[in-house]
Amino acid sequence: MRASASHVVGAAVVALLALPLAAVAERATSAPLERPSVRFDPEAFSELDARLHRQLVLEQAEAGLDDPLEIRVGKHARARLARTIEGERPIRVGTKRRVGLSLDFASETQPFGAARVTSDGGFVWTGVVRSPHATALRVELRGVDLPVGHELWVYGPEGQARGPYTGRGPGGSGAFWTHTIFGSELILQLRSPALQEPAARFTLARVGHMGPKFRLPAYARGERADGFTAEAFCSFNESCVENVNCSSPDPAVAAARDAVAQILFPSQGGFFICSGGLMADTDTQTVRELFLTANHCISRGSEAAGSESFFQFEVNCNASCVPFDNGSFPSVAGATILKGGKKADYTLMELAGPAPAGSAYLGWNSADVANANGTALFRISHPGGAPQAYSEHVVDTSAPTCGGWPRGARIYSRDVFGATEGGSSGSPVVNGAGEVVGQLSGACGFNVGDVCDAESNATVDGAFANYFSQVQDILDPGTGGGETCTPGSLPKGSSCTADSQCQSCKCKGPNGNKSCK
Numbered sequence: 001m002r003a004s005a006s007h008v009v010g011a012a013v014v015a016l017l018a019l020p021l022a023a024v025a026e027r028a029t030s031a032p033l034e035r036p037s038v039r040f041d042p043e044a045f046s047e048l049d050a051r052l053h054r055q056l057v058l059e060q061a062e063a064g065l066d067d068p069l070e071i072r073v074g075k076h077a078r079a080r081l082a083r084t085i086e087g088e089r090p091i092r093v094g095t096k097r098r099v100g101l102s103l104d105f106a107s108e109t110q111p112f113g114a115a116r117v118t119s120d121g122g123f124v125w126t127g128v129v130r131s132p133h134a135t136a137l138r139v140e141l142r143g144v145d146l147p148v149g150h151e152l153w154v155y156g157p158e159g160q161a162r163g164p165y166t167g168r169g170p171g172g173s174g175a176f177w178t179h180t181i182f183g184s185e186l187i188l189q190l191r192s193p194a195l196q197e198p199a200a201r202f203t204l205a206r207v208g209h210m211g212p213k214f215r216l217p218a219y220a221r222g223e224r225a226d227g228f229t230a231e232a233f234c235s236f237n238e239s240c241v242e243n244v245n246c247s248s249p250d251p252a253v254a255a256a257r258d259a260v261a262q263i264l265f266p267s268q269g270g271f272f273i274c275s276g277g278l279m280a281d282t283d284t285q286t287v288r289e290l291f292l293t294a295n296h297c298i299s300r301g302s303e304a305a306g307s308e309s310f311f312q313f314e315v316n317c318n319a320s321c322v323p324f325d326n327g328s329f330p331s332v333a334g335a336t337i338l339k340g341g342k343k344a345d346y347t348l349m350e351l352a353g354p355a356p357a358g359s360a361y362l363g364w365n366s367a368d369v370a371n372a373n374g375t376a377l378f379r380i381s382h383p384g385g386a387p388q389a390y391s392e393h394v395v396d397t398s399a400p401t402c403g404g405w406p407r408g409a410r411i412y413s414r415d416v417f418g419a420t421e422g423g424s425s426g427s428p429v430v431n432g433a434g435e436v437v438g439q440l441s442g443a444c445g446f447n448v449g450d451v452c453d454a455e456s457n458a459t460v461d462g463a464f465a466n467y468f469s470q471v472q473d474i475l476d477p478g479t480g481g482g483e484t485c486t487p488g489s490l491p492k493g494s495s496c497t498a499d500s501q502c503q504s505c506k507c508k509g510p511n512g513n514k515s516c517k
Contacts, residue, residue, distance in 0.1 A: 015027050015303035017331040028367035029468070029476060033360060033434050034280045035253055038260065040312050040330070040358030047329050052161035056153055063114035063292070064126030068185070071097050071131040071207045078133055081211025084236075086449050089422040089442050090297050090466045091385060093214035094136075094271030095266070097207045097418030105190070113188070122192040129186045131209045135217045137186040138208035138271075140306070142175040144168055146200050149193040156181045160328050170334040170352040177208065177306040180264060197198055208271055215263070215385040216310060222330055234386050240452035241383050242418035242502045244390035246317040251267075253378040254431035257314060260361035260427060261291075261331075265298055265307040271515070275381045275427035276309065279348070279436065280361035282476045289351035290361070290474065293426030294308075294439055294462065295340050298347050304335040309348075311356050314388040331354035338469050344409045345441040345462035347426075348471050362428055362476065365435040366468040370411045375398040377413055377461075380441065381427030383420055390417030393429070399458040403446035411438050411461040415454040437464050473499070 077095055101111045105125065113127025128489060131137055138154075139154070144165070146152060151164035161177035169176045178186075190200060207510075215236075231243045258450060261280040264271055276293030291309065298304050310331045325363075334352030369375050375395040383389050393413035403408050411429070420427070428436045438461035445457030468475075488501040494516045496507040502516035509515055 011404070012439055026452065029472070030365040030367075030435055031280050031282050031363045031475065033363040035255060036198050036258055036358045036360050038358055040356060042312070044329070045330055045356070049159065049161055049330075053155055053159055056155050056161055056187075059118075059124050059125040059191065060187070061114045061116040061124050063116070064112075065128055065187075067112050067114060067129045068128035068509070069099070069101070069112040069204075071099070071129065071209065072517060073097065073131060073133065081213065084300055087422070089425045090272040090274040091213060091422045092270045092272050093385065094208050094210040096140075096269055096271070097131075097209065099204050099207055101204045101412060103202070103204065104199065104201040106201070118191075118425045121194045127188045129188065129204075129207060130381070131184055131207060134184040134209045135212055135214050135510060136182045136210040137184070138177050138180050138210075138308075139188070139204055140175070140177045140206040141165075141169065142203045144174045144176070144202040145404050146202075147192075147198060151191045153189045153191075154178045154181055155187050155189065156183050157185050158183065158186065160215045162333075171305060171336065173305070175205075175305075176334060177266065177308070179331060180210070180216075181207075181310055182220050182328070188234060195197055202373060208266065210264075210271060213385055214271075214273065216262070216313065218328060219313070219315070220386065225391065234384070236384050237386055237389070237421065238419060238451050240352070240415075240419040241386070241421065242390050243315060243317055244380055244388045245314060247390040247418070249378060249380075249390055250432065251433075252432070253380075253430060254381045255360045255434055256362060256378075256428065256430060257388055258312075258358055259362045260380045260382075260388060261309040261311045262313055262327050262385070263293060263297065263307050263309050263424070265303045267298075267300070273382070273385050273423050273426045274298070275423065276367060277428040277436070278355055278359055278361045279475065280363050281474065282478060287361075289353070289355055290338075290349050291335060291349045292362075292428055292436065292439055293347050293349070294441060295342055295345045295517045296441065297349045297426045298337070298349070299340055299342075301337055304337045304347075304349050304374075307335050308333045309335070309351060311359060311509060313382065332356075338474055339467075341467055341470065344438075344464075344466040346439055346464075346467055348474065362430065363433070363435045364464060365431060365433070366409075366465050368463075368465045369395060369431070369437045370408050370463045370465065376432055377411075377429045377437070378432070379420065379424075379427055379440070380432075381424035383422070383424045385423045389418060389420075389424075391420055392416050393459055397405050400444070402460070405441065405444060405460055409463055409466045410442065411440060411463050412458045413461070415459055419451045419454075420459060421451050438462050439464075492516050
């Protein structure tokens with residue numbers, strides 16, 4: 001059999017039919033879906049984007065537009081970005097180029113761009129990064145430590161405006177990838193309210209160049225570049241892939257549309273896309289931007305820090321295959337890994353900024369689903385980088401397993417409606433109540449090259465029940481939890497705030513009244 005994922009198991013592996021079941025949570029625990037108090041308003045988002053863009057254009061140093069920094073990607077590298085690769089999970093959509101230019105605004109000249117003095121005694125510097133044939137651009141900045149009052153923005157010549165970045169930037173490390181700007185030009189703009197010491201300085205370390213398999217820019221421009229046909233969602237999708245808005249999922253399942261995002265992230269010299277979704281916790285006093293995806297997508301801190309999660313990427317059920325002509329999509333740049341594991345192929349992150357207004361946070365359930373034959377499962381994902389698609393699955397405990405993917409740590413199911421493809425990896429799979437029970441790893445079967453062949457192939461998800469104990473302290477903080485711990489010195493009955501303080505590694509109880517158990 002073959003498995004389809006970021007790490008292909010092999011062209012022919014023996015089915016593992018008698019593996020011991022992985023440990024699961026002793027008691028099923030669940031959290032409800034957190035529905036948004038308001039709906040996402042694309043027109044309001046578009047208007048805000050346009051207003052910010054107009055303001056930045058009015059303030060720009062026009063001379064900076066005549067002195068761009070040009071980054072060229074050769075035709076062979078561009079051809080690799082355009083090539084379709086069977087079974088590719090996650091999908092590579094971009095490449096990175098090293099730049100290493102230092103910008104020190106104590107100097108009168110910069111390596112590119114230009115500045116102008118403002119009426120308040122400050123200045124505006126504008127610089128253009130251009131990469132011919134790019135569908136979108138990002139830049140990585142390092143050594144960022146902007147003085148108080150300084151603002152750094154990125155925007156495009158025809159639309160989109162993101163920022164401001166202040167201080168040491170998102171995450172506070174001084175190193176970050178900016179938001180993505182669609183098109184072949186990205187404009188950096190720094191505003192200083194007044195000449196002051198120390199002056200702003202940072203390094204433009206690398207440029208990210210996206211190719212044609214990064215579909216978002218075409219949709220943002222309202223193009224029908226995908227060649228939509230009645231037989232398929234989009235021409236690059238297989239015929240069995242279904243538009244979520246042409247389907248009728250139960251309301252509890254449909255709520256995932258406001259939680260699922262497409263993720264763009266740097267890894268191994270390029271940029272890749274996967275799917276993921278916002279997760280709720282049981283602490284009603286605070287809101288955390290918890291986000292679940294697959295470990296084979298994001299497993300390193302640098303990948304999470306450079307990630308960008310695009311929400312509300314969907315299309316209406318019509319032949320135009322165009323979502324709305326606002327020219328953009330709400331996104332959050334940056335994240336931090338909280339927990340992750342290869343065994344059940346999961347990564348739980350916390351986004352660096354708030355999710356857009358109208359976002360939902362998915363509930364979850366720690367009950368064992370991997371061994372519950374016939375259980376109905378539901379999913380919203382971004383197959384092939386397409387807008388949101390919908391699929392239904394049924395747990396099949398008789399499905400042969402692939403090496404390294406034992407049942408219990410993984411959920412094996414059969415597609416009964418719709419399908420997943422590369423780009424769907426990491427998408428949450430939910431039960432009939434809309435509760436997360438896992439996230440997509442890939443496919444296992446005898447014909448994984450055909451995503452529509454549900455008889456020969458099983459869809460495989462990492463099982464939430466298998467790793468719940470590892471994330472319980474995050475998702476259900478009132479109960480303590482946490483599977484790994486270095487024992488502390490406090491004996492049973494002592495007051496505590498964390499597992500690591502207790503000899504038993506069990507600090508449990510309600511917030512403010514926890515004790516070692």
